[in-house]
Amino acid sequence: MKRMLDFVRLHKQFAILSALVFLLILTAVSAPLWIKISPYDSNLKDAFLPPGGEHLFGTDKLGRDVFSRVIYGSRISLTSSLLLTISVLFLGTVLGITAGYFGGVIDTVVMRIADMLISFPGMVLAIAVAGIMGASTMNAVIAILIVSWTKYARLARSLVLKIRHKDYIYAALTTGSKNLYILKKYMLPNVMPTLIVTAASDIGTMMLELAGLSFLGFGAKPPLAEWGLMLNEGRIYMMDYPWLMIYPGFAICIVVVIFNLLGDSLRDILDPRNKTK
């Protein structure tokens, strides 16, 4: 307990941001408990009600409560972007470590594919993949996963190559350690800190990309309460009913700002290079 308090005192910014993220997650998880109006309840009589009264953020074209949809939207945004970040981290790390450790054909194949994906604007491919596979939140996640793992694989590979030919690795090999054991015991711990920091600061970007795909109609499908999709649906009516566009956009910004700040402060704490500056 005392050590925790010391940590909080030392890294105030990080502690505050973690608390905010915790609050976000709590809001999202507990939404069904305290939100009385369902985000999917439509009532055409109540369509396009302005903000205020019973509907804090107004209602949309089907009379659904925008406040409730924005809060429920956080559930989808948080789960899909966390899922995406973890998958990218996992895929990139596994491919990068195996490529770096084993070298040879595996290395060539993985790295040539990575080169190919990097020498190409990622968003174009993500749009094509998500669009062709059909609109769904899962397909949007897969599309961005396909174009984003390369950064992590390259990073993991370069970190593995730094220690690949160290004496202690050869010592482990001579004493009969299995490859899998070496990968787990020496390689993984070596690459994880850097990769986790990178992943943490990428959550915000991932969220924006997912929302972007949904906005284009290649992500979440109606009637799902998802922020990008809500902006897409509200776009047509925004001249007369601007609240359809204002609130979901604000929600994205707030969440992305919090995650970006958290990523930055995590990097400040963990990245030794920043301490000297």
Place this chain on the structure above:
Amino acid sequence: MNVKQLTTRLMQAIIVLLGISLMTFMLTYLAPGDPVRTMYAASGVMPDKETLEKTREAMGLNEPFMIQYFKWLSSSLQGDFGTSYSMNKPVASILMSRIGPTLWLAFFSLILMLLISVPAGLLAAVRQNRFTDYFVRGISFLGLSIPNFWVGLLLVYFVAFKLGLFPVVSMGAGIDKMVLPAVTLAFAMSAKYTRQVRAAVLEELNQDYVNGARSRGLKEKTILIRHVFPNALLPLITLIGLSLGSLLGGTAVVEVIFSYPGLGSLAVSAITAYDYPLIQAYVLWIAFLYMLINLIVDLSYGFLDPRIREGRKIYEKNA
């Protein structure tokens, strides 16, 4: 870059383009949706099953994957990208008519971005850890966290609709129709770029030659403009190349918001309509443009950086 390096680069580019073309072709091959039906749906009649099957046969859609791919590849290399299913026009001519507007938009927003981010980044670096620095960093942080499609929507609502300064829909030519889309694109990019300008300038400010110049009594302004800035410029040129490339992909969202008649909005409607020839050609074109830009950037290094230029002369003399 000498001839040997250039050949290697070109070979690499060709391999990547082949890989990309194979990948997109595979994607469209595996994709759901029946192109024959799409084609007939666009013309307004839905024929019986037998005619559908005949058309499929005539279009070569029943042949094995690799044969289809090589046929498509060889005709693409001759400039024939097939016929668009949904618009019933040759893909090449549709693309040609859309490439101009997108390139103009990308170019315009790039200029705008440079006009914002270079002075801002310079200023932040010179005033490091003072109010101006924090201010610039704060704004650029926000710029990175706000989705560009939302910025676009806000601009449409407040500037175009409420204030009536610009047209809401950016159809047709004219610079006034390009302003809002370009501002939207420049907004997020400037945020990123300002940070990089700041970092690059700070890096140069810590070099010994700056101390040397100071001790010789040169004015801060002279040091900054004559010595620091040209040196900081070099890494930034790579970034311009990269951002021009990502612009080509990133314009899609903005083009859709402003109904701008460029490549991005074309791609989105092509994907929605399962218009495979159009999608394939679009992806290939973007890949090609992107690689061309990166190659030009790499080549420009040789001209811009005297260290590389002189180094090559010495190398060639000794070789």
